[in-house]
Amino acid sequence: MAGRIPPEFIDDLLTRTDIVELIGSRLQLRKAGKDFQARCPFHDEKTPSFTVSPDKQFYHCFGCGAHGSAIGFLMEYDHLAFPEAVEELARQAGLELPSRGETPIKTPSHAPLYELMERAAALYRRQLREHPQANRAVEYLKQRGLSGEIAGDFGLGYAPPGRDFILGQLGRTAAEQGQLLACGLIAEQEGRRYDRFRDRIIFPIRERRGRVVAFGGRLLGDGKPKYLNSPETPIFHKGRELYGLFEALKRTRKIESLVIVEGYMDVIALAQYGMTSAVATLGTATTADHLQQLHKSAPEIVFCFDGDRAGRDAAWKALQTALPLAAGHQLIRFLFLPDGEDPDTLIRRLGRDGFAELVAKGRSLSDFLFDHLAEEGDMASSDGRKRIASLARELIDKMPAGIYRDLALGRMAKLEGLPSGAVARPQRRSRGRGPQKSLPVPLSLVAKAIALLLDNPQLAGLVSQQDDRWRRSTSPGADILVQLLDMLAERPDIGKAALLERWRDHPHFNYLQQISVHPFLADIAEEDLGAEFCGAISRLNEETRKIEWRNAFNQRSVTAWSDEERARLMQQAEAARARRDELP
CATH class of the missing domain: 3.90.580.10 (Zinc finger, CHC2-type domain)
Incomplete structure (x- = not known):
């Protein structure tokens, strides 16, 4: 973009x-x-x-x-x-994004839908406090051990019984009803429109920026389904969103580990007991889009499943989805809960620290992969081990190069009876997700000029147009320096941040940002910046002049040298000899 x-x-x-x-x-x-x-x-x-x-x-x-x-x-x-x-x-x-592409196609703005969802969320929250029948919802939440504070943090609400609460509040006109349909707040059957959520505890589903994009509802009375989600809409795609991700990111700026659980109440119950980094998929298996979201959010993810057969099957599907993305930049582990336990009951019994200790003991991706295959095959026989190794290879082939692939190949080598050196030893990788500070390296003459210019764009006005031999320099980065000065000639008022953003798509963008804050810049007094930059350009001019003269000179026959050129060479040779004689 x-x-x-x-x-x-x-x-x-x-x-x-x-x-x-x-x-x-x-x-x-x-x-x-x-x-x-x-x-x-x-x-x-x-x-x-x-x-x-x-x-x-x-x-x-x-x-x-x-x-x-x-x-x-x-x-x-x-x-x-x-x-x-x-x-x-x-x-x-208050700016409108420009159209993208050469032939812009106007698409409707989704802003009204986001606004409508916020209004609906506010109405549901108010009903939880004020509606005469909301006491059943409040009692249920108290029975689950939730405080008013945690309910407020997650914006829980209540949808009253009846078919027209939201319809009557937000759908008075045909246009408004059209938006309610688009958002999935009402449904239509045989020409009749009615509220989708009725007599349910409401869980607002927020995308990572905090905007409400959908709702989940837990039925209080008898009937089915017990849990109901909004349908797919222009602003909600259940294969992309994760319940609780916004709340987790809001609470903890640097999340070390995200735990993926089954449902809304698991997420909220864990948060109630201090485990604030849990999220849930929305009635669907983990998708590649989910994993991309998780990859941007934490250096470790832990899938938490029931220990029964259904839970292990769901975990195996999650592993297969994760394999193409498992390069080792993010730790992936699997936690299977004891029989009869769910995250809610377990954290009540063990407490936050006990639950966190259990999470930390989750199986690694490679352990779970081979343990699962071993359960399906015969580890006692050589043929059985080879068959498991063959199945493993098909899965490992889906993995990108990295620590997980190396670990899996090592395990497979043991199954096949190969020597341990048959695969490369996996390299240790940093788990840190934040920016890593690297040691400053000396900058070349061109890099120094670029760094000075990026940090102080106003210096571009000091470059003389009379001697621009430096533009012909073949030194690495000289082309970037030329583009920078040309850009600043057109936009002399541009600031550092905007100037750097113009290079975001450039392959060396990260390097340009790094040298724009290089330590050598801090050693230059503000009044000396101009002299430092002009000096760099002057030295680059001289360096380019010498290289061009030498190249032109070496391309000619000795007999074509002029007397002036011969004298100049003699002077250079004498100077070099004098420098050698001065050495101790």
């Missing part, structure tokens, strides 16, 4: 966005000179090293190396993809 949104829109969006206000709405910032500081949200620290610059509209952590624009902050802190971060900033700035 970055390449399809006009760069001018991103420029305007970042100009209208105050990064201090944005980050200050999520972190406690304090003034520190002309900048602001806070404890970094991306790594644990006691002394604030996270700095926000209002001048550059850029943030940087001197502890872990995290850095970026307002877009980058939303992507990392709110766990959003680039398009979602841009959309969120545009919404806050």
Whole structure:
């Protein structure tokens, strides 16, 4: 999407966005000179090293190396993809996203549907407090051990009995009823329209940004189904959403592990007892989209299933879905509950720490894979082991290169009777999900000029147009320097954040961001920045001049050398000899 949104829109969006206000709405910032500081949200620290610059509209952590624009902050802190971060900033700035593609096709805005869902959620919450028959819902929640606070955190509500509560409140016109149908709040049968959710405890389903996209309802009386979800709608796709993910991300900025459980009440009951990093799929098996969401949210996921046959079959399906994504960047484990237990009853009996200890002992992906195959085959015979190894190979072939594939290949080698050295030893990988600080490396002359320019775009105006030999430099990165200066000639007023965002789709975007906060920049006084940059360009000019002269000179015959060129060579040789003589 970055390449399809006009760069001018991103420029305007970042100009209208105050990064201090944005980050200050999520972190406690304090003034520190002309900048602001806070404890970094991306790594644990006691002394604030996270700095926000209002001048550059850029943030940087001197502890872990995290850095970026307002877009980058939303992507990392709110766990959003680039398009979602841009959309969120545009919404806050009151800007309409431009059409993407060369032949824009107008699609209806879903904003009215999101607004309608929020209004419905508010109505359901109010009924839980005020409706005469809501006491049955309240009693049920109390029996499950839920407090009023946790019910409020998850926005629980109550849908009264009857067929027209929502219809009467939000569907007075034909247009309004059309939107209610589109959202799945009402249904239609034989020309009659009626509320989908009736006499049910209501669980709002929020996407990762916090917008209500659907509802789940638990029936209080007799009848079926006991649990009912919204149907697929323009804003809700059950194969993508995870119940409780927004609440988990809101409570804990740095989630170490996410536990996938079966239903709403499991998620809420675990949160009630302090286990705030549980999510649930919505009446469907785990999908690749679910795993992509989980991959962006935590370095470890633990599938939690009942220990019966149905639970193990569901776990096996989840494993098969996970295999193509199991590169080892994220730990994947499987927890099977004791007979007769569910997450709710187990955490009541063991407490938070006891439940967390049980989660930590979950089986690894490779252990579960081979244990499951062993249950289906004959491990006692050589032929049986070879058959299991053959089945394992079919599954391992679906896995990308990485630690899980290496571990699985090692287990398979043992089954086949191969020596332990038949597969490469798996490498240890970091479990950290936050930005990792790397040691600063010395920068080349070109890289220094680029770093100075990225951090201080106004320096572009100091470049002389009379001597632009540096544009012909073949040094690595010279082409980027040329593009930067050409870009700044067209947009001399652009700031650091907007300038860097124009390079987001470039293969070296991460490197450009890193050198824009390189430690050498901090050693240059503000009044010396211009001289430092002009000096780099001047040295690059001289370096290019020498290389071009040498190349042209070496391409000619000795007999074609002029007297001036011969004299110059003699001078260079004498100077080199003098330098050697001065050496000890």
